[in-house]
Amino acid sequence: MKNVAFIITVCFMVAACAAPPPITVDEALTAGKEETLLWRLALEEQQVINSSGWLYRNAELETYLNAVAAKLKTVADSPDISFDIKIINDPHLNAFAFPNGVIYVHTGVLARMENEAQLAALLAHEMTHCTHRHSLRVLKSIKDRPGYMAAVQKSIEKVAMAQELAQFLGVNGSRTAVTGYTREFETEADRVGLDLMAQAGYDPRQALNLFEHLRQEIEIEGVKEPFFFGTHPSVQQRIENASLWLATEYSGKDTGLINSEIFRSRLDELVLDNARLDLRIGRFYIAQSSVEKYLRRNPDDAGAHYLLGEIFRQQGRQDDTEKAIKQYKKAIVLDPSFPAPHKAMGLMHYEEGERRLAQKFFETCLLLSPNAPDKAYIQGYLEKCINTGKES
């Protein structure tokens, strides 16, 4: 029963306003019962995530992210945590750290970054949550104060995306990471994270660029407040903090690694994959920006042109049909054996009642992809095209 109460406390341990008790960062890890339990719960939650089908599998990219984390770790004043960076296939802007050093980064936030220094800023922030043992400190601060639970629950509800994930995990786990930390800890993670990235040789100004870039996107799209850039403290407050630190402590230190080219080459595939996710959830503007970003580096990628065509076609605004056709045609020219743009062209002509044109594209599509998953639909439309031709 004691354990149940403890677990319940852990479940609600997020975002409490209590001042955390001092815990030195070099205190032995998992030395206490509480931290041992926290780590066990974290492992349980990770098992749920890892078997959920949400992980983005790209071993080469994971190796790259972990290499950046390893670089940051060498300068971190921290207990010996083994960091493990994993990617979640989700277009929302989010990242979260578990107390045992496992950090999940959404494809959405990676796709918006411009360089390795921005990645370092995000990882350094999340790593600080682990090295400074924020989960344990929050837990200790509210463990004996159940009155905080309601406030904590309320704050969870504000963080919509995190809440959804937390809800899914909630049955099995502790919400040890996904629902976030307190204002003090977020500020501490920002502050220490900035130091970390600078000590590792990265240009600290990129942290601010990342904040700014994401704030703009939040404003433009009205997207859900992400957890990493969440409500405690507000994005604006964090931008102001970072600006102040850069203007004072980092004044004149306007150099450092940025590593744009290597970052973009590693992230290319993810940018396109994430655009597909944005399209799936109907975020056409973001999907379009991402594909265009990708096409600037890979102008001859038939798949990207097809995807851009799909974005236009599904939006269905005025002039979008023409834009879509242009992209499909380009995709076909670049790769005539790619069946998807043929199908899309067929569907567009079919909807317009241009059955003969539709027939040609459907036939090519089925020839190129005789076992397409939606073959039954295409065959049906093709038969109607043929019958219409016979009638006329």
Added chain:
Amino acid sequence: MKKLLLLLISLVLIFGCAASANKRSLNALPKSDFSVEIPAGWWKPQYVNKYLITKDGPFLQYVLIQQRPIDHPFKNTKKKLRKRMLPLESARIIIDEIASDRNIANFNVIENTPAIIDGHAGFKILFTYMDKKGSVFKTLYYGFISDNTFFSLRYNAATRHYYEKDIADFQQILNSFKLVEG
């Protein structure tokens, strides 16, 4: 004393059964623009304000029939259906919607094919997913657009045991589905 106790137990049982029978009825199904024939043994949970029926409880299996204006955006994707949208396109929007639901994991489409429902060109999707408790469910989902309304009929059941058990009942419901002239 013993007799009194027996009488009390009998009364409790009788009233209990009556209450249970009252709960397990098809009363209060929402008024709809369609009609279906529901096989024996299915009932509507009172706490659900939808055209939802079950046999063993909605967490084990249910049939849900819905109608919605096509210009209403879906919850997870904000996408909308369109009048005269091809079934392939409507199916894609439904798949996108379900795949974007963060309350489920391991969403997997097994089959996506055209279908005719009450003479209307539509689609049929068969998929599986895992819920928060780790249970795996299988759903057979039919949908079509008629004028400005999207109609869907789905049969959802725990993959283990329940899906196969009542699929024939769902087919019977599906075959009896008819739009009612407003």
